[in-house]
C-alpha cells in the first residue's frame with residue numbers, strides 16, 4: 001500500500017478539492033491511476049496538454065535540452081528563446097510583434113497589467129463579470145468572482161467589472177484614467193461563455209479611438225483549443241497585448257505576453273528568473289510545431305462540432321444549454337454539476353466543472369474519435385440517470 005494520498009493530505013496545503021485519484025501516467029487522451037485503472041481525460045490538466053499527454057516530439061525536445069542547457073536568464077541571448085520569440089510573432093495576429101516570456105497564466109496577466117500602466121501612464125482597468133485571470137494579487141484584482149477575492153482584500157484598486165457581451169455597459173465604465181480593457185474571448189472558468197463578434201469588434205474600435213489598450217486573455221483559448229490557433233482569429237481581432245500560457249509548451253509551465261510595437265518598456269521595469277528558460281522554450285517550439293503540422297486547430301473544430309451534434313441527438317432533459325467552440329465545451333445543467341462529474345469519473349471519464357452548474361470538456365485536441373464516442377456514451381448514460 002502506498003502513502004501518496006496521506007502525504008499530500010498531510011504535507012500539502014489543502015487548496016484543492018481532491019478528486020480521489022492518484023494519477024501516475026498518461027498517453028495522449030488517456031491517464032492511468034496508481035491501481036492501473038484507465039480514464040479518458042477530458043480535462044487535459046485544465047486545458048494544458050492540447051497535444052496529448054507524453055507527446056513524443058515534446059518529450060524528445062525536453063530530453064535534448066535538459067542535456068544541453070537548462071537555464072539562461074534574459075541578460076544573455078539564447079538560441080531556443082530567439083526561435084520561440086520569432087515563432088510567437090509569426091503565429092499571432094499581425095498587430096503583435098514582441099513577447100515577454102514567463103511561467104504561468106497569472107504571471108502573464110501581471111506583466112500585461114504593468115505594461116499597460118507603464119505604457120499609458122493611466123491607472124484603471126475595465127474587466128468582465130464572470131471573467132477569470134488568475135490567483136495572484138494583480139490577476140485576482142482583474143478576476144470577477146467575489147468568493148475568490150473576499151478574504152484577500154485590499155486588492156489592487158482601479159478595476160471595474162461590466163457584463164460580458166454588452167458594449168454599452170463597457171463604454172459607460174471607461175474613464176479618462178482607463179489604461180486598458182482586459183477580456184477573454186471565451187470565458188472558460190466563468191462557464192464557457194463565448195464572446196460575440198459584433199461585441200468584440202465594437203470594443204476594439206472603441207479602444208482604438210479612445211487610446212485605450214486592448215488586452216486579450218488567451219490563456220485557456222490559445223494554441224488551437226477553439227478551432228483556430230488563437231480565439232481572436234474568429235473575429236480578426238488585433239489586440240495590443242495577448243496573454244497565453246496553458247497550452248503553450250505541451251505541459252511544461254510557461255506563459256507569455258505578446259505585445260504590439262506600441263507597448264513600451266525599458267530595462268529594469270519587469271523581469272523573471274525562470275521566464276524564457278531554454279527548457280520551456282524548447283518544449284514550446286516542439287509543441288507549436290506539432291500543433292501546426294497536425295492541424296490541431298482544424299481537428300479541434302471538427303471534433304468539437306461532432307460532440308455537439310452527437311449530444312444534440314440525445315434526449316437530455318437535465319441539460320439547459322450546450323456551449324461549444326472547438327474543443328472547449330460547456331454543458332450547462334438545470335441542477336448542480338458536481339454529482340454528474342463524480343459519476344463520470346466512476347465511469348472512467350474525467351471532466352471538470354466551470355461554475356456550479358456547468359460540466360466542462362477540454363480534452364487533448366488529439367483525442368481519438370473512438371474515445372469521443374465513449375465520452376458521448378458515458379455523458380448520455382450519466383445525465384439520463386434516475387434521481388437517487
Ligand SMILES: *Cc1c(COP(=O)(O)O)cnc(C)c1O
Pocket residue numbers: 104105106107109132133134135184188189217218219220245246
Ligand atoms: C487558467 C487561467 C489563468 C491563470 O493561469 P495560471 O497558469 O493558473 O496562473 C488566467 N486566465 C485564464 C483565462 C485562465 O483560464
